[in-house]
Amino acid sequence: xxxxxxxxxxxxxxxxxxxxxxxxxxxxxxxxxxxxxxxxxxxxxxxxxxxxxxxxxxxxxxxxxxxxxxxxxxxxxxxxxxxxxxxxxxxxxxxxxxxxxxxxxxxxxxxxxxxxxxxxxxxxxxxxxxxxxxxxxxxxxxxxxxxxxxxxxxxxxxxxxxxxxxxxxxxxxxxxxxxxxxxxxxxxxxxxxxxxxxxxxxxxxxxxxxxxxxxxxxxxxxxxxxxxxxxxxxxxxxxxxxxxxxxxxxxxxxxxxxxxxxxxxxxxxxxxxxxxxxxxxxxxxxxxxxxxxxxxxxxxxxxxxxxxxxxxxxxxxxxxxxxxxxxxxxxx
Amino acid sequence: xxxxxxxxxxxxxxxxxxxxxxxxxxxxxxxxxxxxxxxxxxxxxxxxxxxxxxxxxxxxxxxxxxxxxxxxxxxxxxxxxxxxxxxxxxxxxxxxxxxxxxxxxxxxxxxxxxxxxxxxxxxxxxxxxxxxxxxxxxxxxxxxxxxxxxxxxxxxxxxxxxxxxxxxxxxxxxxxxxxxxxxxxxxxxxxxxxxxxxxxxxxxxxxxxxxxxxxxxxxxxxxxxxxxxxxxxxxxxxxxxxxxxxxxxxxxxxxxxxxxxxxxxxxxxxxxxxxxxxxxxxxxxxxxxxxxxxxxxxxxxxxxxxxxxxxxxxxxxxxxxxxxxxxxxxxx
DNA sequence: TTGTATGCGTTATCAG
DNA sequence: CTGATAACGCATACAA
Numbered sequence: 001x002x003x004x005x006x007x008x009x010x011x012x013x014x015x016x017x018x019x020x021x022x023x024x025x026x027x028x029x030x031x032x033x034x035x036x037x038x039x040x041x042x043x044x045x046x047x048x049x050x051x052x053x054x055x056x057x058x059x060x061x062x063x064x065x066x067x068x069x070x071x072x073x074x075x076x077x078x079x080x081x082x083x084x085x086x087x088x089x090x091x092x093x094x095x096x097x098x099x100x101x102x103x104x105x106x107x108x109x110x111x112x113x114x115x116x117x118x119x120x121x122x123x124x125x126x127x128x129x130x131x132x133x134x135x136x137x138x139x140x141x142x143x144x145x146x147x148x149x150x151x152x153x154x155x156x157x158x159x160x161x162x163x164x165x166x167x168x169x170x171x172x173x174x175x176x177x178x179x180x181x182x183x184x185x186x187x188x189x190x191x192x193x194x195x196x197x198x199x200x201x202x203x204x205x206x207x208x209x210x211x212x213x214x215x216x217x218x219x220x221x222x223x224x225x226x227x228x229x230x231x232x233x234x235x236x237x238x239x240x241x242x243x244x245x246x247x248x249x250x251x252x253x254x255x256x257x258x259x260x261x262x263x264x265x266x267x268x269x270x271x272x273x274x275x276x277x278x279x280x281x282x283x284x285x286x287x288x289x290x291x292x293x294x295x296x297x298x299x300x301x302x303x304x305x306x307x308x309x310x311x312x313x314x315x316x317x318x319x320x321x322x323x324x325x326x327x328x329x330x331x332x
Numbered sequence: 333x334x335x336x337x338x339x340x341x342x343x344x345x346x347x348x349x350x351x352x353x354x355x356x357x358x359x360x361x362x363x364x365x366x367x368x369x370x371x372x373x374x375x376x377x378x379x380x381x382x383x384x385x386x387x388x389x390x391x392x393x394x395x396x397x398x399x400x401x402x403x404x405x406x407x408x409x410x411x412x413x414x415x416x417x418x419x420x421x422x423x424x425x426x427x428x429x430x431x432x433x434x435x436x437x438x439x440x441x442x443x444x445x446x447x448x449x450x451x452x453x454x455x456x457x458x459x460x461x462x463x464x465x466x467x468x469x470x471x472x473x474x475x476x477x478x479x480x481x482x483x484x485x486x487x488x489x490x491x492x493x494x495x496x497x498x499x500x501x502x503x504x505x506x507x508x509x510x511x512x513x514x515x516x517x518x519x520x521x522x523x524x525x526x527x528x529x530x531x532x533x534x535x536x537x538x539x540x541x542x543x544x545x546x547x548x549x550x551x552x553x554x555x556x557x558x559x560x561x562x563x564x565x566x567x568x569x570x571x572x573x574x575x576x577x578x579x580x581x582x583x584x585x586x587x588x589x590x591x592x593x594x595x596x597x598x599x600x601x602x603x604x605x606x607x608x609x610x611x612x613x614x615x616x617x618x619x620x621x622x623x624x625x626x627x628x629x630x631x632x633x634x635x636x637x638x639x640x641x642x643x644x645x646x647x648x649x650x651x652x653x654x655x656x657x658x659x660x661x662x663x664x
Numbered sequence: 665t666t667g668t669a670t671g672c673g674t675t676a677t678c679a680g
Numbered sequence: 681c682t683g684a685t686a687a688c689g690c691a692t693a694c695a696a
Contacts, residue, residue, distance in 0.1 A: 279556045391674090
């Protein structure tokens with residue numbers, strides 16, 4: 001049961017307090033300019049009427065929406081959820097709101113989201129990755145708003161970047177596995193750009209060490225159970241693979257469990273490594289060796305970069321490399 | 333490197349096409365009213381200028397923002413991420429955008445988010461759970477916009493509801509475990525309202541069957557490793573607990589792994605049950621017995637309810653019970 | 665210290 | 681079929 005909604009504007013409050021609309025506006029935005037008594041009077045009227053300023057109108061006149069748009073492939077992946085968590089928390093503290101879009105790994109989706117967000121006159125944008133359609137790039141540049149690309153360190157960013165080198169991360173994991181004595185490696189990952197970069201790094205290190213490498217490709221925006229199937233495939237192929245790097249921890253979990261099921265000892269019979277260092281990585285038995293990537297921090301830094309730019313500050317570095325860390329645990 | 337952003341409005345496009353601003357507006361919103369030639373001319377100018385309509389202005393005059401606000405405890409929990417996934421996908425199809433907020437399980441946060449969203453003149457709201465401060469309830473009712481509460485089936489909803497009975501879900505799991513022969517049960521969960529309801533149902537069923545119950549309370553917005561600690565506590569207490577129900581799958585995973593670590597066989601020495609049926613539940617070894625709750629569907633239904641209401645349709649049922657399902661797998 | 669006029673970028677409405 | 685005018689709710693700039 002809802003009461004008839006009475007739309008209350010500045011004018012209504014003004015009448016109630018017997019002042020001009022401008023005085024009400026000032027009570028909210030520059031209270032120090034008002035005589036204490038009038039301020040009290042106005043605040044009381046605001047309270048009584050339940051007035052909530054219309055931010056659309058404010059945005060229209062101030063030319064600032066105080067909204068940041070963010071686009072992720074999917075939030076149904078803990079790793080992007082973490083970045084969004086950091087982003088949202090920081091934005092909240094900075095007085096910005098978050099408009100969210102998901103592409104489900106479809107590039108066209110990004111185009112239409114970018115357009116919609118620009119229509120909303122977002123003050124800034126956060127994009128995931130560095131692979132965008134020419135149209136998206138063009139729109140972003142033409143808009144003139146600050147843009148942060150995340151999860152990567154492209155050579156030619158649209159504007160600002162916070163991330164890490166997926167190439168080096170893949171390389172580091174290969175080197176770690178090789179140093180642990182493995183001579184036949186497996187790789188399992190999707191077809192998205194960041195995973196491809198990890199593979200290239202992994203491959204380069206394998207080649208350099210003269211080590212064999214067997215990749216298995218799964219669909220982007222993967223179902224977790226692809227991990228199980230992919231490692232099953234590698235095992236059944238009898239290529240003598242002794243260590244597999246899966247491009248995210250969810251896949252790695254699935255693969256690890258498949259090894260248990262097949263009574264393979266991890267890491268003795270098969271070493272398993274993941275990517276992301278989700279919370280679950282440390283919980284697994286054996287604990288998962290993986291690459292930690294500071295997902296939450298990426299979101300926080302993105303928010304800070306945008307905010308600094310919106311305050312008109314010069315950004316010390318428009319390219320922040322947060323690095324990564326190989327978390328050597330039990331599984332590899 | 334950014335080019336100087338040229339703000340292009342309706343007027344600019346109109347000048348370019350040598351028509352009035354209204355004609356441009358019509359080219360976008362009611363093209364059938366225009367003479368084909370003028371339409372072509374205008375569309376060309378729009379294209380050339382890269383014009384993107386300012387939706388803030390549109391919202392101001394139309395009194396419709398085409399934005400839906402959603403508030404979740406945290407998106408760093410796969411289960412809410414799933415609901416958001418469903419919500420966002422459906423909203424996108426319906427032409428609405430998603431403004432997102434997280435409370436981190438803090439009630440005051442909800443108040444301030446609701447206020448901010450109302451200021452943005454969202455067309456509708458999606459809330460998580462049914463426990464809200466009086467202020468939030470009051471604001472929601474006073475706003476007159478459609479509101480959907482999710483993940484619960486409160487007796488006195490603010491407006492519309494989609495969810496399931498947490499009480500019955502808890503009860504069903506207890507009955508399942510009891511039927512499997514367990515006589516001393518453990519429960520691990522947080523202090524949030526929905527978990528409390530699950531506990532009440534679990535407790536009621538235990539009592540009815542004359543079965544012992546040992547609860548362990550962990551912090552809301554729990555860290556996953558609380559699962560490990562909690563079950564360790566139950567085991568060390570030597571209360572002869574043979575089955576533990578953890579209020580989410582993440583906790584259950586952690587508990588399950590702790591059992592492996594202690595060389596307890598699951599389910600023979602200790603049965604483990606979770607809640608949510610996250611993707612990982614089926615992947616675990618042994619596969620996790622849990623309660624499936626249709627998280628994605630909750631988001632979809634919420635979107636549909638809002639959209640129907642915003643189209644002015646009568647909602648057949650403002651209370652949708654999506655139910656749940658005990659997924660009997662190997663762990664219990 | 666407070667009030668008045670004006671405009672932000674669009675669309676509803678009414679004329680032509 | 682197209683254009684002129686007046687709003688939408690607020691804040692900037694100036695006046696009093």
